[in-house]
Amino acid sequence: MLKLHSIFKKMLNEQSQEVLSVYLNMDPSQFGKNNRSIALIWLKDSLKEIKKSIAQDTLKKFEQLERKILDEVEYGDLHGKSFIAFLSLEFFEIAHPRVNVINEVWWGKPSLGQLDWLLEEYRNIGIIKVEAEKIHYYVVSMNEVVKEWEERISENTLLWQIKHSPPEKVLREKAIPGLRGGDTKEIIERHINEEIQKFWKESLTSLENMQRNYYIKEIVLAGLDSQTELYQKNIHTDQVRIIGSIHVSKETSINDMIAAAQDVFKKYERNIEMKLITEILERSEKNTNASLGIKNALKVIQEGRAGIVALTDNTDKILIECANCGYVMTKDAKECSQCLSKNLRVGSIRTLLPPLLRKYKVSMNIVSNSISDKFSKHGIGVLWRY
Ligand SMILES: [Zn+2]
Numbered sequence: 001m002l003k004l005h006s007i008f009k010k011m012l013n014e015q016s017q018e019v020l021s022v023y024l025n026m027d028p029s030q031f032g033k034n035n036r037s038i039a040l041i042w043l044k045d046s047l048k049e050i051k052k053s054i055a056q057d058t059l060k061k062f063e064q065l066e067r068k069i070l071d072e073v074e075y076g077d078l079h080g081k082s083f084i085a086f087l088s089l090e091f092f093e094i095a096h097p098r099v100n101v102i103n104e105v106w107w108g109k110p111s112l113g114q115l116d117w118l119l120e121e122y123r124n125i126g127i128i129k130v131e132a133e134k135i136h137y138y139v140v141s142m143n144e145v146v147k148e149w150e151e152r153i154s155e156n157t158l159l160w161q162i163k164h165s166p167p168e169k170v171l172r173e174k175a176i177p178g179l180r181g182g183d184t185k186e187i188i189e190r191h192i193n194e195e196i197q198k199f200w201k202e203s204l205t206s207l208e209n210m211q212r213n214y215y216i217k218e219i220v221l222a223g224l225d226s227q228t229e230l231y232q233k234n235i236h237t238d239q240v241r242i243i244g245s246i247h248v249s250k251e252t253s254i255n256d257m258i259a260a261a262q263d264v265f266k267k268y269e270r271n272i273e274m275k276l277i278t279e280i281l282e283r284s285e286k287n288t289n290a291s292l293g294i295k296n297a298l299k300v301i302q303e304g305r306a307g308i309v310a311l312t313d314n315t316d317k318i319l320i321e322c323a324n325c326g327y328v329m330t331k332d333a334k335e336c337s338q339c340l341s342k343n344l345r346v347g348s349i350r351t352l353l354p355p356l357l358r359k360y361k362v363s364m365n366i367v368s369n370s371i372s373d374k375f376s377k378h379g380i381g382v383l384w385r386y
Contacts, residue, residue, distance in 0.1 A: 001124055001141035004084070005215050007093045008119060011086050011110040018058060019088045020065045021111035023104040024073065027081040030100075039083070039103075040073050046105040054107070061089060062107065068092065086110050098142055102348050113347070116354035119215075121313060121366045126216040126240065127261045128207070129248065130223040130231045132196050133159060135203050139214045140258055147214060151203060157195045158188065200234045211239045218268065220261040221245035243268040273367040276310050280381035281374060289386075292378040294319075294349075295330050298356075300382050302327065306362045307385040312369040315379040317349040328356050 011019075024039040031038050047066050054062050065087050072094065073083065080096030087093070099122060101114050122142050129136040132153070139147040153160055210216040219242050221228040228245040235242070244264040248257050283290035291300050294317055300306045320329045322336035323343040335342045345352075357364045362382075369376050 001097070001119070001122060002139075002146055002214065003095050004097060004115060004119060007084075007086065007095060008112060008115050010091075010093065011112055011115075014086075014088075014110050016088050016090070017108055018061060019086055019108065019110045020062075020069060021104070021106040022069055022083070022085040022087075023101040023111075023114050024083040025081070025100050025103055026078060026083055027100055029081075036073070036078060040070070042103055043073055043105065044070065046103075050105065050107050064089065084115065102350060104347070104351055111351060113351040113354040116358070116364075117350045117366070120354075120364055123218070124214055124216050125261060125265050126207075126210045126214070126219040127257065128203070128219055128221050128231075129257075130200070130221055130227050132227070133163070135200070135206075137206055137210065138258075139210065139216065140261065143258060143262065145254065145258070149206075151206065153195065153199045157192075157199070159192045159195050162188075162192075197230070197234055200231050204235060204237060207235065207237060208239045216240060218243045218265060220264045222248045222257055222261065224249070270368065270371065273310070273365065273371055276308065276365060276383075277367060277372050277375045277381070280310060280383055281372070283383070284381065289384040290382060291384070292375075292381045294378075294380050297380045297382045298328055298330065300384060301356060301360055301362055304360055305384050305386055306357075306360065306382045308363050308365060308383040309357060309380065310365045310367050310375075310382075311349075311353070311380045312376050313366050314369040315349055317379065319347060319349055319352040321345045321347065321352050326359075328352055 022043065024043060026035045026039050028035050047070075051059070051062065051066075068087060069085060072085065076094075078096065080098045082097055082099065082101040084095045084097065084101065085093065097118065099118060101118070104111065104114065124139055124141045124146075127138040127140060129138070134150055134152045136150045137148060138145050155161070155164075207219065210219070217240060219240050221231060221242060222245065223231070225245070225247055232242055232245070244267075246257065246260040246264060248260075280290045280292065284292050291297060297306070297309065301309070318331040320331055320333045321327070321344065322329070322339060322341050323345050324341035325336060325339045327336050327338040329337060331346070333344070336344065354364060367375075375381060
């Protein structure tokens with residue numbers, strides 16, 4: 001998913017109107033060994049269709065890109081469940097995510113809706129394994145560690161020296177305030193605790209890096225209960241949210257740790273989703289500042305009055321976007337209700353809704369279909385800004 005994030009960022013800033021965007025579902029569990037040829041046939045047909053409406057002066061460019069993408073799908077290295085590509089004469093970005101997409105080809109500005117959707121639905125999470133002498137950071141993306149690193153307490157600390165050098169040497173070389181004979185054990189322990197907490201506090205920089213470089217908003221702590229509790233007391237940041245902790249010991253495998261962290265994350269998300277949906281349902285019942293259903297949602301969003309949108313993860317509605325003014329409508333539209341243009345783009349809600357929400361600065365929340373039957377019947381709900 002790190003690659004998807006960087007492609008998304010790059011394409012969001014891309015100014016060119018001559019970009020070919022391609023999403024292909026190639027899930028072998030759905031299509032078997034023929035997945036490549038099925039995708040290729042669909043892609044060839046769709047490109048042929050687009051070509052019909054391309055102006056003569058850009059046709060050459062388009063055909064160059066057409067050859068490139070067909071080559072890649074026919075002979076390139078394929079893995080994962082789907083294929084996502086953005087290409088122009090200047091760049092060729094490819095990713096093979098391990099989740100499904102809906103087949104889509106688009107010529108023009110990069111079509112980022114589905115990518116935006118995937119990144120929201122499958123968020124990276126961070127796990128921080130806390131120990132006295134070291135902290136281990138994991139970036140987890142779709143059940144897999146995609147990046148990890150470790151920080152250790154400095155060799156200058158008493159804790160490190162007690163563990164790694166002979167005791168006489170430690171006591172001789174380290175001048176600890178208040179340390180002379182008698183009650184040394186207690187003083188040493190206090191001193192070590194201070195060192196550990198100082199070391200933990202320094203990890204704040206790495207925590208905030210997780211947010212900046214790996215797009216992590218939520219972190220789960222792992223370790224002995226006494227330590228994760230203390231660690232959390234030491235760390236204060238509003239860049240990322242520590243959403244819970246899991247107990248791990250030396251015997252816990254990485255996979256068990258990831259699974260436990262995912263559970264914490266799921267519970268956390270479900271809780272938030274539940275609150276959001278309950279609020280939308282309650283408010284829309286009383287007709288105060290909330291709407292349900294795609295027609296109402298599109299209206300409120302495009303009036304600039306939507307604050308938060310919640311969508312079920314299995315929604316598969318078809319929408320229509322006016323190619324002239326960008327207005328988005330439900331699939332029964334025959335012409336644009338704003339500018340009367342008949343130049344319309346048909347696409348899935350995953351393609352057309354995320355860019356609209358971005359345009360109107362509305363936050364998108366993809367919620368589980370199983371949370372509320374009542375909400376799922378509508379598939380989408382909006383909390384108004386006003
Ligand atoms: Zn229009």
